[in-house]
Amino acid sequence: MEAFTTHTGRAVPLRRGNVDTDQIIPAHWLKKVTRDGFEDGLFEAWRKDPEFVLNRPERAGATVLVAGPDFGTGSSREHAVWALQNYGFKAVISARFADIFRGNSLKNGLLTVVLPQDTVEALWKLTETDPTAEITVDLVAREVRAEGITAPFELDENARWRLLEGLDDISITLRHGDTIDAYEARRPAYKPRTQAA
């Protein structure tokens, strides 16, 4: 997992609440066998509309999604996070995220930032008026900054540490490699093997 310290990028203001994971990535995309290539499925239904904000040329290359409240509800599919990341998003800002989606996002290194709805409104206004306006999401200072806006946010210490260090569950376990080696050294010889090591 890539470490996240601070990120600055242009934004996509998504003026919708209750965006569920089916809208983020529809079910028929779940048949894929990889973790990438989901970018075209992101918000698939809405993208048929050329006026949909993601389709506007001035939003190309944007990396911060500013969404309405209750983002990521519904099915637990991890694919929703992969789709956002595959598309190029590094951070999502919303007043409220669904629990499982939030857990999945932090596990995968997509920073989900909770800010009050007024601040979200302010960010919407700013980036709608000026599509080139940049937003900085600073995990070190736990702060979101944009022109005229400085907003602190909270994140639990363990999740923050893991993002800053770029540690996924596997990396954390691998830090105990010696302990695993030691356990393996004591495993009895009669334990089954599927093939020669």
Add this chain to the structure above:
Amino acid sequence: MGRTLAEKVWDDHVVRRAEGEPDLLYIDLHLLHEVTSPQAFDGLRKSGRRVRRTDLTIATEDHNTPTLDIDKPIADPVSRTQLETLRKNCAEFGVRLHSLGDSEQGVVHVVGPQLGLTQPGTTVVCGDSHTSTHGAFGALAFGIGTSQVEHVLATQTLPMAPFRTMAITVLGELPEGVTAKDLILAIIARIGTGGGQGYVIEYRGEAIEKLSMEARMTICNMSIEAGARAGMIAPDDTTFAYLRGRDHAPQGADWDEAAAYWRTLRTDDDAVFDHEVVIDAAELAPFVTWGTNPGQGAPLSQEVPDPASFADPNERLAAEKALEYMGLSAGQKLRDITVDTVFVGSCTNGRIEDLRSAAAVLEGRTIADGVRMLVVPGSVRVALQAVEEGLDKVFTAAGAEWRHAGCSMCLGMNPDQLSPGERCASTSNRNFEGRQGKGGRTHLVSPQVAAATALTGRLASPADLADVPTPVEV
């Protein structure tokens, strides 16, 4: 205080224990199949990781494999891609794979035990909920998600949240004509599909001790349908006899050492379970489901229940919905329900004893007009054994279709599916809406009941067959 079987196996696998963190458990055996592994391998590739212990990992193709024309290319592109991806991944990462056409291919939960890889006191995981099957050997066996699959591939360990323990004691002996499947269906009807939530269930008592290994697998397999984390049975002489001489069973001095350890794997007399259930085997009878979850079942001799008879409003609503989906009405005799299809197979009832018991009922008889019966062995080995015993001939002579090994109509990821409205007596484990095909209606049954049902065209047990004419011997 003494410990339960599950606690002993758990304790023996703790790699790391730290305050406020889940225990890190060592995994002895990791089983893979094509559906839940691709993103896990992809994750490894992305982070430049390898499979830590290819010698504790094995893969087989089962969910998507066709049961006819297995030498032809697979028509469905999604199924084909999943299988091809598994082949590519196993080759790249050095994982042993049994592909379609291989003599060891089959349903992952049939393959592990028959190779002797599933052993008492081991931890077994697979990206598949029916991994609970392996608990029949006194193994601690869990189904896991794709990110956990990746975690095990990379580290051979898993951080695991603690569980609670439940004992289900089955007193006495199963009456004649009552099988392990009837027992587990009755248990789930009794404790409910959520009754096992958070628990590892240990099945014990005289009736369990008398069961064969294969019957024990049927029981543990369906623990997950009661919501349990895992199901277990203490290893005993039946377990050891089943294992001895199998390809991957320990040999010589290793066997003696292993067996000495295995004999310690019993719940201590002074151990305390968090919850206990006692069942009297003598009260059991052939059991079938009438609804759309495995807990909605009743003895075959009864009627479809009236939803109004359920005190719990959620259960009442669930029963109403189930009857509507199943096209049944309250008070209808279960024995009057006619079926179009009979499926014998799956990791619940696709082993050789299951095929033998279905064949014994069919022998010398013909299935009812208009009934389609599919017999799908759980693995190629089971199929070869059945052919050696002439069971395939019994099935085809009765009018059933003898197919190639795989999951098949258990979940209909391959072409073996029910059409909308079709009704099936199935030896599998899930009667969820659409499980065997969109709009399909499933009644879970034992292999004997499946065979008797095929003969009469309506839900029946072998005891009902007296009036089905058997051909005169020539």
